[in-house]
Amino acid sequence: GDSVTQMEGPVTLSEEAFLTINCTYTATGYPSLFWYVQYPGEGLQLLLKATKADDKGSNKGFEATYRKETTSFHLEKGSVQVSDSAVYFCALSAAGGFKTIFGAGTRLFVKA
């Protein structure tokens, strides 16, 4: 079945460091791919999305490119801030489907 695998955390970085959180997926067809962010004690917020191969989603300095050939959707940010500390979830929705499949989440700590 469809699945999402993302790197285990926690990831600890200093402020202004470069961030990469790896995400790979398994799915039939052409799923839509998402990154969600969850701040402590809150629900999830959509961070960015991509709906077809080679699309680049971007928001708040974060970027991810839909790579069909490597079945990946890695999240990147050039310079992280303390306020970026949160849990990040990679997710997919199968083509034509409704259900969202989430990765296990990666906790990010950014130190001042």
Place this chain on the structure above:
Amino acid sequence: GAVVSQHPSRVICKSGTSVKIECRSLDFQATTMFWYRQFPKQSLMLMATSNEGSKATYEQGVEKDKFLINHASLTLSTLTVTSAHPEDSSFYICSAPTRAGSSLYGYTFGSGTRLTVV
């Protein structure tokens, strides 16, 4: 933008009592609502999918008689945890497609409900 209002945000209840969690879509119609459970430091586990005006679809292993879901209108879905026990303590989150009938625009999540059963 689309907002899903979920409440209560926190609830503490005694073992054996029932707790109702509400999710309301603001400024958009949520014909479908997903209910998730999240254990500490873990990902979201889909419990059930509710559709307005019809019975909810439960995931394997989720007791439908324990987790009652009602989706009586296009803007309101409720989850009732009946006869709660300490093992039901968890973080419950609802979500709805941001654009009705499509998954392409992502999902709007409620802010979650922290349930503690004592």
